[in-house]
Amino acid sequence: MLPTIDLQDDAIIMVDQRKLPAQEIYVRCRTAPEVAKAIRTMVIRGAPAIGVAAAYGIALGMKRSTAKGTRQFAVDFQKTCDLMAGTRPTAVNLFWAIDRMKRAFAEGAQAGESTDELIARLEREATAIHDEDVANCRAMGGHGAQIVPDGARVLTHCNAGALATAGYGSALGVIRAAVEQGKRIAVFADETRPFLQGARLTAWELVREGINTTVITESMAGPLMRAGEIDLVVVGADRIAANGDTANKIGTYTVAVMAKEHNIPFYVAAPLSTIDLSTPDGDHIPIEERDQREVSHLGASRLTPAGANIRNPAFDITPHRYITGIVTERGILRPPYSESLKQAFAQLAGA
Numbered sequence: 001m002l003p004t005i006d007l008q009d010d011a012i013i014m015v016d017q018r019k020l021p022a023q024e025i026y027v028r029c030r031t032a033p034e035v036a037k038a039i040r041t042m043v044i045r046g047a048p049a050i051g052v053a054a055a056y057g058i059a060l061g062m063k064r065s066t067a068k069g070t071r072q073f074a075v076d077f078q079k080t081c082d083l084m085a086g087t088r089p090t091a092v093n094l095f096w097a098i099d100r101m102k103r104a105f106a107e108g109a110q111a112g113e114s115t116d117e118l119i120a121r122l123e124r125e126a127t128a129i130h131d132e133d134v135a136n137c138r139a140m141g142g143h144g145a146q147i148v149p150d151g152a153r154v155l156t157h158c159n160a161g162a163l164a165t166a167g168y169g170s171a172l173g174v175i176r177a178a179v180e181q182g183k184r185i186a187v188f189a190d191e192t193r194p195f196l197q198g199a200r201l202t203a204w205e206l207v208r209e210g211i212n213t214t215v216i217t218e219s220m221a222g223p224l225m226r227a228g229e230i231d232l233v234v235v236g237a238d239r240i241a242a243n244g245d246t247a248n249k250i251g252t253y254t255v256a257v258m259a260k261e262h263n264i265p266f267y268v269a270a271p272l273s274t275i276d277l278s279t280p281d282g283d284h285i286p287i288e289e290r291d292q293r294e295v296s297h298l299g300a301s302r303l304t305p306a307g308a309n310i311r312n313p314a315f316d317i318t319p320h321r322y323i324t325g326i327v328t329e330r331g332i333l334r335p336p337y338s339e340s341l342k343q344a345f346a347q348l349a350g351a
């Protein structure tokens with residue numbers, strides 16, 4: 001399986017996703033600020049992967065804490081959580097993972113654990129978040145493979161693969177599982193301006209596994225649908241609101257509208273950790289606005305004339321009415337999402 005992120009004694013190792021596919025370079029983060037920087041600068045990206053990185057970053061940060069006594073240790077812990085929470089605003093998995101780490105800390109503190117015991121507890125929790133994400137991706141693949149017919153030509157946007165998760169992927173996990181079942185699948189990967197996650201990362205993942213992959217620019221998706229060359233769309237998500245409205249990489253909304261126009265099923269694949277029942281609808285999801293340079297430049301080369309205004313919202317909202325189904329680790333949720341999402345959590349709580 002692809003190496004996205006790993007905890008090794010005194011460091012967190014991540015493949016530098018800014019450098020792929022030209023170079024496969026591994027970055028070692030030795031402190032919590034280094035992990036926070038890696039998330040902010042997209043060394044690691046993708047909603048579930050960001051959550052795992054933040055959890056490991058908190059565990060590592062507390063291992064390095066020089067606090068004398070549990071009271072100072074608790075102050076350091078809160079600061080480290082705040083540092084991680086300030087990295088990227090849209091993917092809710094980040095906040096979900098930080099909350100889990102806070103609960104683990106609170107349980108340990110309540111039990112009167114020493115700082116060493118708390119450190120061990122935080123490391124166990126971060127590792128559990130990592131391992132559960134891989135298991136959830138595999139479960140999503142198991143459920144999602146049924147929506148992919150043999151011979152399907154599947155469009156995906158951005159990278160919702162092994163690189164965006166702890167491994168295996170959400171949207172690409174669905175595709176991988178269908179391929180593992182022996183289905184012949186062709187994937188169209190939107191290049192995904194401006195960071196090119198589709199062209200660089202999705203294509204890299206799929207090609208190295210021998211999966212038939214065609215990279216297109218976003219603007220080609222509509223015409224290909226009209227020409228009858230796309231059978232299905234599967235994308236990931238950064239945050240799914242209680243009514244099913246979904247934030248994902250900028251450009252997803254356009255794909256969803258196009259899919260509806262051409263009667264093509266449009267699925268979102270995401271673990272329950274991406275579903276945020278406390279956010280009522282898409283209008284309440286914060287959308288990250290990233291550096292203008294990502295749009296104005298390609299590497300060191302300037303693309304736009306100096307003086308042109310630039311916008312760079314990194315995500316958009318796909319209203320729930322465009323979504324055929326949401327593939328989760330607990331099955332495929334169907335409209336009305338305000339019911340099915342709530343039910344999935346109720347079942348989880350009762351399990």
Ligand code: MRU
Pocket residue numbers: 045046047048091157158159160161164165169170171197235236237238248249250314
């Ligand atoms: O800005 P990114 O690269 O972090 O955005 C990633 C996406 O939009 C993915 O589609 C989403 O996080 C799902 S990843 C399983």
